[in-house]
Amino acid sequence: MWELLSKQDQSDEDFWEMIYKKAWDNLISDLTGALQDKFYVDSKLLSRETSQFKEDINLTTGLAGVTIEFTLPRYAKLHLVSIDVFSDQAYASPEAEFKVYDTDASGELLSEHSSELTEGRNTIFIDQDYEVNKVFVSFDPELIALRETESKRYASPYYLFSCDECRFDCGGYEGKILQVNGGGLNVKYNVVCSVEKYVCENINLFKQAFFFRIGLEIIFERRFGNRLNKFMTMELERQEELMEFYNSNFSQNLERSVRSTQMTEDPYCFQCKHLVHAKASTP
DSSP states (O other): OHHHHSOTTOOHHHHHHHHHHHHHHHHHHHHHHHHTTTEEEOSEEEEEEOEEEEEEEOOOSSOEEEEEEEOOOTTEEEEEEEEEEEESSOEEEEEEEEEEEESSTTSOEEEEEEEEEOSEEEEEEEEEEEOSSEEEEEEOTTTSOBEEEEEOOOSSOOSEEOSSEEEEEETTEEEEEEEETTOOOEEEEEEEEOHHHHHHHTGGGTHHHHHHHHHHHHHHHHHHOSOOSTTTOOOHHHHHHHHHHHHHHHHHHHHHHHHTOOOTTOTTTEEEOOOOOOOOOOO
8 A cells, every 4th residue: 555655665564663653652742742731741850061171181091081870760761962072183084983881891781982183172073862771972083083081070969079979969860970080071951751651651541642643643744744545535524524524533532541540650751630629709
């Protein structure tokens, strides 16, 4: 069927991936709005950067960098925005490499990033989510010469702070930054609550709504796509009838799923709205 609906320059697989992504993105978007009626949804719990630069170049051996630790709520993610470095020289080819590990250098390699560097300050954009409580963002000082760093101080109620380590409390969850082997990286990061993570881990609650959302996206494609054949063209009345069918079923299933949802496992990202009913009476 897909070859009859897809554009002429699309493969069946590309068309299905497009439909699936649109359906998934719209499910998450609509669910985010629906949850706002029942919960206070905190999209961001924390936003910080880890380090400030020193004058000396890191000349140590072995991996250096910074560890970021945060005891994540059930449906939160650690999002690395970017890495700032102060390079002693330019690096064009080969490019400078940065690696993100789970916990420490012996942990799972989660991602790799490379970038050209100019002499002085540089920013490497990461823009990636991680679902672990601790990451080690690293580089090799024997391959690239970067200035050392120390932990950045914030005007916040730290209960432990030194140049290499700082700990802080965030609404009951503990965070910790540690400069490793002289540091050298200033990582900008935030901790975000993720409706998508909630859906992924409870997909059984939303599979019917997702099914009808996929159907709705297919009807949209049939109605507004640029291919003309007997499978794509249909009377306007029939188009509207099908769109109403899939849209109403999607909305009903989504509403039922939200109405029956409790978030006792994560009161930090999703705080229940305690509704107070008032009834006016005249004397």
